[in-house]
Amino acid sequence: MAITEQLKTLVEQMPNSAMQKKEDRIGKDEIKESIEKTVAAIAAGGRENVLGLIEMLAEPGSMEDCRPHFALHCVVNYPLVTRDEKMRSETCETLASQLGNGKLSAYNRSYLCQELQWAGRDEACTALGKAVLDEGTSDAAAMALVAIGGERAAAPLRAAAETAKGKVRLNVIDALAKLADSKSEAAFTAALSDPDEEVRLAAAAGLSKAGLPTAAKPLLTAAEAAKGWQRIQLTKSCLVLAEKLAAAGKKPEARQIYKQLKTTRTADNERHVREFAEIGLKAIA
Numbered sequence: 001m002a003i004t005e006q007l008k009t010l011v012e013q014m015p016n017s018a019m020q021k022k023e024d025r026i027g028k029d030e031i032k033e034s035i036e037k038t039v040a041a042i043a044a045g046g047r048e049n050v051l052g053l054i055e056m057l058a059e060p061g062s063m064e065d066c067r068p069h070f071a072l073h074c075v076v077n078y079p080l081v082t083r084d085e086k087m088r089s090e091t092c093e094t095l096a097s098q099l100g101n102g103k104l105s106a107y108n109r110s111y112l113c114q115e116l117q118w119a120g121r122d123e124a125c126t127a128l129g130k131a132v133l134d135e136g137t138s139d140a141a142a143m144a145l146v147a148i149g150g151e152r153a154a155a156p157l158r159a160a161a162e163t164a165k166g167k168v169r170l171n172v173i174d175a176l177a178k179l180a181d182s183k184s185e186a187a188f189t190a191a192l193s194d195p196d197e198e199v200r201l202a203a204a205a206g207l208s209k210a211g212l213p214t215a216a217k218p219l220l221t222a223a224e225a226a227k228g229w230q231r232i233q234l235t236k237s238c239l240v241l242a243e244k245l246a247a248a249g250k251k252p253e254a255r256q257i258y259k260q261l262k263t264t265r266t267a268d269n270e271r272h273v274r275e276f277a278e279i280g281l282k283a284i285a
Contacts (some may be wrong), residue, residue: 003052009057013038015065039074043087050075050094057108076115090126092120096127099137106136113140117147122151124148129156142171154181161187170199177206185212192222196244201233207236211244213253220260235273242280251284
C-alpha cells in the first residue's frame with residue numbers, strides 16, 4: 001500500500017531518541033502531551049495507518065527505523081490505554097495479517113509477534129500458529145501464544161506440533177508445556193523419545209504440569225532409563241506430577257509415584273529424591 005503523506009508527517013513528529021539529548025527527553029510534560037496527541041492521530045487512521053507503519057519499518061537499529069518502530073508500539077498500546085476493544089482487535093488483526101509478509105525481515109516480523117504478545121487475543125492466534133513454524137519468527141510467536149494463553153492459543157500449537165521439527169519443535173512443545181495443555185498428552189508422550197534432549201525435557205515438563213494420572217507410567221519409565229542431568233530433570237517432573245495429583249485428590253496415583261521413586265533411587269547422590277518421596281508419602285497418608 002502507499003504510505004500517505006499525512007502518516008509520514010505524523011511519524012516525523014515522533015521523537016527520535018537517538019538524536020535527542022537525554023535532558024530533552026525526560027521530565028517535560030509538553031513532550032509527553034505531544035507524543036500522545038500524535039499517537040492518537042495515527043491510531044485514528046485505523047488499519048491503513050497501521051499497515052503504513054509496518055511498511056515504514058526499516059533495517060533494525062537504523063535511523064530510518066527508529067520513529068516508525070516507536071510509533072507502531074505506541075499505536076498498539078493506545079487502545080489498551082483508552083480501553084477501546086474494537087480498535088485493539090482491529091489493530092491486532094492488522095498486525096497478524098502481516099506475519100507472513102515475506103517483504104518484512106524476520107526481525108520485523110518477530111517484532112509484530114512481540115506486539116501481539118502484548119496486545120493480541122483470539123484474533124492473533126491462527127496467524128501466530130503459522131508463524132511459530134517459521135524459524136525466523138518461531139521464538140517470538142511461541143512466546144506470544146503462551147502470553148495469550150488458553151485453548152485459543154493451545155489449539156494452533158497442537159496443530160503445529162504435528163509437523164514441527166528441530167528448534168521449532170522445541171518451541172512448540174515448550175509452549176504447550178508452559179500452557180499445561182492436557183490435550184497435548186499424546187504429543188508430550190511421543191516427544192519423550194525425541195532425539196533432542198531439550199525436547200524430551202520440555203515434553204516431560206508438559207506431562208507433569210498437565211497433572212494427568214496416565215502420564216505417570218511414561219514419565220517414570222523415561223526417568224528410569226535416563227542418566228546424568230536428564231535423569232535429574234525427568235525425576236523432577238515425576239515429583240511435580242505427584243504433587244499435582246495429590247493436590248487434585250488423586251492420592252493413590254500420587255502414592256504410586258512416590259513409592260517407586262523411593263525404592264528405585266538408591267544411589268547416594270539421589271538421597272534427596274528418597275527424602276522428597278518420603279515427605280510426599282507422609283503428606284498424603
